[in-house]
Amino acid sequence: MASERLTDLAHGGGCGCKLAPAVLQELLAGKAAAMPFAQLLVGTESSDDAAVWQVDERTCVIATTDFFMPVVDDPYDFGRIAAANALSDVYAMGGKPIMALAILGMPLGKLEVDTVRAILAGGEAVCAQAGIPVAGGHSIDAAEPIYGLAAIGLCTPAQLRRNSGARPGDALILTKGLGVGIYSAAFKKQVLPADAYDEMLASTTLLNRIGHELAQDDDVHAITDVTGFGLLGHGLEMARGSGVRIRIEQARLPFFAKAEALAEAGYVTGASKRNWSSYGDGVALPADLPEWRRALLTDPQTSGGLLVACKAERAEALRATIEAAGYPRASIIGAVAAGVPGIEVI
Numbered sequence: 001m002a003s004e005r006l007t008d009l010a011h012g013g014g015c016g017c018k019l020a021p022a023v024l025q026e027l028l029a030g031k032a033a034a035m036p037f038a039q040l041l042v043g044t045e046s047s048d049d050a051a052v053w054q055v056d057e058r059t060c061v062i063a064t065t066d067f068f069m070p071v072v073d074d075p076y077d078f079g080r081i082a083a084a085n086a087l088s089d090v091y092a093m094g095g096k097p098i099m100a101l102a103i104l105g106m107p108l109g110k111l112e113v114d115t116v117r118a119i120l121a122g123g124e125a126v127c128a129q130a131g132i133p134v135a136g137g138h139s140i141d142a143a144e145p146i147y148g149l150a151a152i153g154l155c156t157p158a159q160l161r162r163n164s165g166a167r168p169g170d171a172l173i174l175t176k177g178l179g180v181g182i183y184s185a186a187f188k189k190q191v192l193p194a195d196a197y198d199e200m201l202a203s204t205t206l207l208n209r210i211g212h213e214l215a216q217d218d219d220v221h222a223i224t225d226v227t228g229f230g231l232l233g234h235g236l237e238m239a240r241g242s243g244v245r246i247r248i249e250q251a252r253l254p255f256f257a258k259a260e261a262l263a264e265a266g267y268v269t270g271a272s273k274r275n276w277s278s279y280g281d282g283v284a285l286p287a288d289l290p291e292w293r294r295a296l297l298t299d300p301q302t303s304g305g306l307l308v309a310c311k312a313e314r315a316e317a318l319r320a321t322i323e324a325a326g327y328p329r330a331s332i333i334g335a336v337a338a339g340v341p342g343i344e345v346i
Helices: 021-028 075-092 113-129 180-188 194-204 210-214 230-242 259-264 270-278 291-298 312-324
Strands: 040-042 051-056 059-068 096-106 134-141 146-155 170-174 220-225 245-248 306-311 331-337 342-345
Touching: 059 075, 059 096, 075 096, 075 113, 075 146, 075 194, 075 210, 075 220, 075 306, 096 113, 113 134, 113 146, 170 312, 180 194, 180 259, 210 220, 210 306, 210 312, 220 230, 230 245, 230 270, 230 291, 230 306, 230 342, 259 291, 270 291, 306 312, 312 331
Parallel strands: 096 134, 245 342
Antiparallel strands: 040 051, 051 059, 059 146, 096 146, 170 306, 170 331, 220 306, 245 331
């Protein structure tokens, strides 16, 4: 068996493997609308985090799938990160997971059986934290290591939160720090310090279960999770889906401790650049913004935080509640206004 690092067996890692937003839009452009199904409350129409089917007046089923290639070398950590990332989509819709199915692709002959078992064990450990079983799954022989989950959750119709519900006057809260892609680029080149790795691992394995709690508050209007398209990409989806203009304040963004220094030193993912080229004219940046600072805003986040649009008068109280629930980097990062849908960064 080969003794290569897990990350050396993959051409990319984590949510940086996602197709760029523009490519995804092109692939879905000819897709027939799913809306004739009256019970399908959320499909592909607003680039939301999961599909939602209303069973009856009290119950909605949330269904999602997410998988990717290794962002770290420790197989147990890889499994934990991938599972937390997949469950995040359920929490972002306001739901609570009830079970998951494993998705596994492994290059036969390149990994020890114990390594694959550790990946699965990591995923099962995070699912246990969420209080759900891994009830089955599917595996294939693949050229690169792949792991993730298909996750099922439940919510009531009143608790369902879309990425398209932001309202003019809302404040924006981000629940986790930014910089996963920057850190992963440095890790792949073996220059990420141990304390920075620990910081990344603590964030990427932290379940976004606060989304289910926030969805029970009527003053929370929209939620989405920030993953592979970066803060600007997922913020742009919220802006366009809601028909609003979003303003983000750079000075209020909660970056990982070494993210700015590493970005300035050039540790930027290819996905960050693809993200920027996909946003079109939907994002307005300061004219004098250095490219490395732009990379921080387009940086793909693996198992990133939730972007929450809420009533401005409640924003600080909600931010404090999120922090007290175990999200120390929770920050108010901007506001929502009427206007041409898009994002302004100031």
